[in-house]
Amino acid sequence: MLRQTPxxxxxxxxxAGPVVAPLSRDSELAAEVKALVLAGKRDAARERFGELVALxxxxxxxxxxxxxxxxxxxxxxxxxxxxxxxxxxxxxxxELPFEVWFTRILVNRCLDLQKARSRRLRWSVPAPAIGQAPxxxxxxxxxxxxxxxxxxxxxxxxxxxxDQLPERQRLVFTxxxxxxxxxxxxxxxxxxxxxxxxxxxxxxxxxxRGLLAAER
Amino acid sequence: xxxxxxxxxxxxxxxxxxxxxxxxxxxxDTCPECxxxxxxxxxxxxxxxxxxxxxxxxxxxxxxxxxxxxRILQRLEQEGRAGRVITFPGNLTQRPxxxxxxxxxxxxxxxxxxxxxxxxAGHLAHxxxxxxxxxxxxQVTIQPAGTTLHAVSTTLSEEEFLGMLExxxxxxxxxxxxxxxxxxxxxxxxxxx
Numbered sequence: 284m285l286r287q288t289p290x291x292x293x294x295x296x297x298x299a300g301p302v303v304a305p306l307s308r309d310s311e312l313a314a315e316v317k318a319l320v321l322a323g324k325r326d327a328a329r330e331r332f333g334e335l336v337a338l339x340x341x342x343x344x345x346x347x348x349x350x351x352x353x354x355x356x357x358x359x360x361x362x363x364x365x366x367x368x369x370x371x372x373x374x375x376x377x378e379l380p381f382e383v384w385f386t387r388i389l390v391n392r393c394l395d396l397q398k399a400r401s402r403r404l405r406w407s408v409p410a411p412a413i414g415q416a417p418x419x420x421x422x423x424x425x426x427x428x429x430x431x432x433x434x435x436x437x438x439x440x441x442x443x444x445x446d447q448l449p450e451r452q453r454l455v456f457t458x459x460x461x462x463x464x465x466x467x468x469x470x471x472x473x474x475x476x477x478x479x480x481x482x483x484x485x486x487x488x489x490x491x492r493g494l495l496a497a498e499r
Numbered sequence: 500x501x502x503x504x505x506x507x508x509x510x511x512x513x514x515x516x517x518x519x520x521x522x523x524x525x526x527x528d529t530c531p532e533c534x535x536x537x538x539x540x541x542x543x544x545x546x547x548x549x550x551x552x553x554x555x556x557x558x559x560x561x562x563x564x565x566x567x568x569x570r571i572l573q574r575l576e577q578e579g580r581a582g583r584v585i586t587f588p589g590n591l592t593q594r595p596x597x598x599x600x601x602x603x604x605x606x607x608x609x610x611x612x613x614x615x616x617x618x619x620a621g622h623l624a625h626x627x628x629x630x631x632x633x634x635x636x637x638q639v640t641i642q643p644a645g646t647t648l649h650a651v652s653t654t655l656s657e658e659e660f661l662g663m664l665e666x667x668x669x670x671x672x673x674x675x676x677x678x679x680x681x682x683x684x685x686x687x688x689x690x691x692x
Binding site: 329332333336337340344345348349354357358361362365369399402403405406430433437438441442444445457459460461481484485489491492495 | 664
């Protein structure tokens, strides 16, 4: 199963008053971690934070990898984002979705790493491996479904088309279509208007459509 | 009866916004051709999502994610600890003082005098030697007009240093160097050749 399950839980309507959407699991955990840190129970907070990491880690890795296109940079970005979240957890506001806050920190870290990388590429000779496809795990005798999909002709064409998207469009497309965030959540994450997100998304889809249709 | 189909751009809008565009959705319900185009676009988006997610998942295996999680928790554990302070320079109290050993004063004085003589001799050598080479036709002195050099701390990190280089080149003061920069091949381009 490649796609994630929806993050927002549907809330049952009650006769008592306005329906308040319950917190998602990640927001609940973040609130617990914050309370533990404020109570001075750092060991317990770290333990709970481990659960939060396990919950969001896969999604974070997908976003960082799509944005940075480098395994080691993506790994570093995800680690740094989680560490930063824990060290600043007391500033987290529980009324906001934790995922939006976290994604914003992750995207900012990705941007920093990308800037640092472009500076390095300008002034230094890259290692031969840079610029090539990232190394996958040692080849198993049986290919996983993901590997089969990637090695297919259609998979290669799609990856090549996504690589041709401008940076901003790729980020918006990744957050909306791959990470399944709404345009409203993406606008909060990136600090731009929802209309801007829609424009980037529209252009990304139109460009992908053109690229994939042209290659047929 | 003429029946207009949805434009490609409108079709993308409808596919991306699951809740909006009621009129266009009604059209899709009654127009098989547009419905087929819409289904094709939705399939394309689903395929792209599946392939890009598979790419990231293949790169981040379960083992790698487990190691990453362990590393994050390890970093968090170290986060709360106070740094270990190392005394520098060593145990000062056990070092023999000059007062305790008067003979050492002469040694220290001789070393200081030797150092001064060395500096003076070096200075003299710099003054005398260039006069012998003053007629050399290959000697070129570059004195950029209007340029002030600032002392730079030697404790800059690589990132800071590269950042300062970027700023210097992007700034207006570096505009005259831009043509030279354009002519100069980048290190990675040379390596590629």
